[in-house]
Amino acid sequence: MSSIHEECGVVGIYAPVKDNIAPYLYYGLLSLQHRGQEACGIAVTDTGAKHLDVSCIKDMGLVAEVFSKEQLSTLRGNMGIGHVRYSTTGESIRENTQPLVLNYCKGKLSLAHNGNIVNTDELREELIRTGAIFHTTMDSELIAFHIAKNRVHSESVEEAVYKTAKKLKGAYGLVIMSPKKLIAVRDPFGIRPLCLGKKDLTYVVASESCALSAMGAEFIRDIEPGEILTITEDGIRSDYSLRQEKKAHCIFEYIYFARIDSAIDGVKVYDARMKAGELLYKRHPVDADIVTGVPESGIAAAKGFAKASGIPFDLAFHKNSYIGRTFIKPSQDERALGVQMKLSILEEVVRGKRVVLVDDSIVRGTTMENLVRMLKSAGAKEVHIRISSPPFLHPCYYGVDVPTNKELIATKNSADTINRIVGGASLEYLDVEDLSEMADHLPLCTACFTGEYPAGEK
Numbered sequence: 001m002s003s004i005h006e007e008c009g010v011v012g013i014y015a016p017v018k019d020n021i022a023p024y025l026y027y028g029l030l031s032l033q034h035r036g037q038e039a040c041g042i043a044v045t046d047t048g049a050k051h052l053d054v055s056c057i058k059d060m061g062l063v064a065e066v067f068s069k070e071q072l073s074t075l076r077g078n079m080g081i082g083h084v085r086y087s088t089t090g091e092s093i094r095e096n097t098q099p100l101v102l103n104y105c106k107g108k109l110s111l112a113h114n115g116n117i118v119n120t121d122e123l124r125e126e127l128i129r130t131g132a133i134f135h136t137t138m139d140s141e142l143i144a145f146h147i148a149k150n151r152v153h154s155e156s157v158e159e160a161v162y163k164t165a166k167k168l169k170g171a172y173g174l175v176i177m178s179p180k181k182l183i184a185v186r187d188p189f190g191i192r193p194l195c196l197g198k199k200d201l202t203y204v205v206a207s208e209s210c211a212l213s214a215m216g217a218e219f220i221r222d223i224e225p226g227e228i229l230t231i232t233e234d235g236i237r238s239d240y241s242l243r244q245e246k247k248a249h250c251i252f253e254y255i256y257f258a259r260i261d262s263a264i265d266g267v268k269v270y271d272a273r274m275k276a277g278e279l280l281y282k283r284h285p286v287d288a289d290i291v292t293g294v295p296e297s298g299i300a301a302a303k304g305f306a307k308a309s310g311i312p313f314d315l316a317f318h319k320n321s322y323i324g325r326t327f328i329k330p331s332q333d334e335r336a337l338g339v340q341m342k343l344s345i346l347e348e349v350v351r352g353k354r355v356v357l358v359d360d361s362i363v364r365g366t367t368m369e370n371l372v373r374m375l376k377s378a379g380a381k382e383v384h385i386r387i388s389s390p391p392f393l394h395p396c397y398y399g400v401d402v403p404t405n406k407e408l409i410a411t412k413n414s415a416d417t418i419n420r421i422v423g424g425a426s427l428e429y430l431d432v433e434d435l436s437e438m439a440d441h442l443p444l445c446t447a448c449f450t451g452e453y454p455a456g457e458k
């Protein structure tokens with residue numbers, strides 16, 4: 001139940017024969033809603049039309065709020081891209097919603113971006129130097145303008161994308177639509193996920209594999225770090241010129257962001273979370289009567305802890321999934337009430353028991369304090385806290401909204417002190433050394449725990 005915000009999610013589809021792809025994009029975005037709830041959008045085009053144009057609908061709000069059936073029916077075409085957004089750069093306003101659509105020398109270029117670029121100053125200065133007066137702070141817009149600029153002196157849009165991507169530092173999963181081509185690009189470190197699926201002759205790309213199934217497609221493979229994948233009526237082709245040796249997949253996708261039924265770079269998210277729970281028990285065992293998890297992201301790790309320890313797993317919390325969003329910002333005093341609105345406790349499960357409570361992270365500590373209080377009020381004898389990630393100590397520059405150092409409780413307090421603050425009987429974190437085993441020994445970005453930033457800092 002992390003208060004770290006999600007990033008963004010992208011989808012793209014190229015259907016040589018269908019002209020009603022908008023509902024597929026809609027379903028893909030619905031399944032990626034966990035990655036961003038502030039805004040969303042869809043842009044489509046018909047590659048066979050005489051007068052090529054792009055229809056785009058985007059707005060602030062959830063996918064189900066922004067698109068009506070009538071609106072979707074106005075989006076006609078066989079190629080399209082979509083985006084769900086949580087603003088990690090740029091203000092949270094309608095103008096910053098994606099996909100971006102801009103005019104360039106070949107017609108219209110559309111782009112949706114998941115991730116965050118760290119060298120935006122350089123990119124902006126270059127545009128200004130070459131004559132474009134450009135003051136945006138939005139990294140996605142800078143990418144789109146660089147592609148448009150490079151297209152003038154390139155043989156193809158892929159070449160313009162390559163020239164642009166070579167200059168980008170940071171994390172990106174991009175879907176780009178030129179008048180006739182759909183292009184997907186993943187940053188050379190593979191920090192953000194991106195995968196490819198297929199149904200009949202239709203190709204689909206998405207931030208997570210759960211979106212491929214939602215769009216009726218079968219997972220083919222992850223798009224490789226540094227791959228530029230182009231989809232046209234002739235099929236797919238890949239350019240690997242950006243490829244490099246060093247990879248660094250974001251560990252937090254496995255810990256918290258990605259949906260539990262997704263698989264990223266060959267590792268199932270559910271398996272990784274189970275493994276984290278098992279490793280937590282091996283390093284930090286405890287005697288207890290039940291293991292429980294904080295819904296949703298703490299549940300799989302709690303099951304792993306239960307499996308490794310032999311202590312039975314039980315559900316102590318019920319999550320109210322129908323609260324929706326509230327636009328009223330809670331005061332500090334109202335936060336505790338907010339947690340109780342979202343989660344209610346099953347007293348009979350915890351009364352008189354020594355409870356192991358597993359969650360994915362502790363950010364400010366307020367949520368954990370409330371959860372421990374709820375368990376104790378329901379009659380739990382002891383609450384042993386186990387966190388399936390190491391302590392958060394550093395900001396993320398790659399598209400994840402980790403609060404500032406000042407707000408992160410672990411930057412100033414040891415595990416013992418935090419345990420005292422939140423009222424637990426004991427508190428232990430997953431060790432940094434265990435992250436690699438958790439993600440099946442993939443090369444990882446773990447910068448928010450270690451401060452070692454693979455793709456540079458802002």
Ligand code: SF4
Nearest residue numbers: 250252396445447448
């Ligand atoms: Fe993921 Fe943390 Fe790296 Fe950001 S710093 S990409 S959240 S592992």
